[in-house]
Amino acid sequence: MRARLALYSAQIEHEHREILLKDKHPTFLKISPKGTVPVLITKAGDLIEESMDIMKWALDNNDPEHLLSTSSDTYFNSFISIVDNNFKIHLDGYKYSRDDDKNKIKYRDEACKFLNELNLKLAKNNWLMANDPKICDLAILPFIRQFANVDNNWFSNQPWPNIHRWLNSFLESNRFLSIMYKYKKWEIGHSPIHIKKFSL
Ligand SMILES: N[C@@H](CCC(=O)N[C@@H](CS)C(=O)NCC(=O)O)C(=O)O
Structure with a gap:
């Protein structure tokens, strides 16, 4: 939820992949063997594996609410x-x-x-x-x-x-209320879930 809140406030459009903790997808574990969520991959291909780091990364990009x-x-x-x-x-x-x-x-x-x-x-x-x-x-x-x-x-x-x-x-x-959606578990071949920018 921390990551979702920061991406929402930073108005960063992204693809969401839901990971089921009881049944972690091998693709996810290959990318992030420590196996915890959230994980974010930036457009440049950098991997961010800690929720606070994702918050700071997102808000360093854009912080219209001055959360930082x-x-x-x-x-x-x-x-x-x-x-x-x-x-x-x-x-x-x-x-x-x-x-x-x-x-x-x-x-x-x-x-x-x-x-x-x-x-x-x-x-x-x-x-x-x-x-x-x-x-x-x-x-x-x-x-x-x-x-x-x-x-x-x-x-x-x-x-x-x-x-x-x-x-x-x-x-x-x-x-x-905007970030609290439940998504279906991600599988290869599913249509991507694009999270659009919300107006604040
Ligand atoms: N310090 C990490 C902790 C993340 C964490 O523990 N996430 C839980 C879900 S909220 C998790 O992925 N647990 C792994 C599991 O249950 O297998 C962070 O804040 O990113």
């Missing part, structure tokens, strides 16, 4: 790395543990430490760094959405009014 205007901020960088190296582990543990697994709640409690902090950081502005979204919002929101979706009822009862407002603004935005 805070990207050199140490606050932004440390926040993203907490999400990628720490929160994501707790999110996956919470999301993929069975309901009767006591570790599920342990993972959720760990994730809550970050969410308590996030709620405080969102008290000042509508978005994390300003009154409009920046790359750090778009890099973090997909994971907060996943966390909320594990148990929406529990999530909406937590004392996080700023996170609720922030997540809802994102979920109701044109950007989110």
